[in-house]
Amino acid sequence: MEIKKASTAGTLESSDIMILLDRGDNGIDIELKSSVLYQFGDQIRAVIEQTLLEAGVHNVMVIATDRGALDCTIKARVLTALHRAVETTDYKWGV
Structure with a gap:
């Protein structure tokens, strides 16, 4: 995946x-x-990096400001920001 624009989640x-x-x-x-x-x-x-690598992203700048999020929340936020950054609506959420 290629980042097209900056995004947040x-x-x-x-x-x-x-x-x-x-x-x-x-x-x-x-x-x-x-x-x-x-x-x-x-x-x-590790959760941020693993989530990005699994999505096929290898070149990205990440700024993360954490307030005690669980791993599942971190992964969800990274995926949401990623979908916004690549401008896609082809969501393949895992369980």
Whole structure:
């Protein structure tokens, strides 16, 4: 998938995460801000990266602002921002 425009998904509310995706040219670049960065930063980055790789995205800039989101919420926000960024409505949500 190719990023066509910058997009966002999520909120800055408690137990959520705000994901901003934009074009990148040097792999998957993740900037993460989180209230639980030291405890769960590696896991949050891994979920974001794995979700993007599974969707076929290899060059993207990600800015993530986490407020304690669960893995399922992180994945949902990344996929939503990705669909907006590639301007598609061909949703293939997994269970």
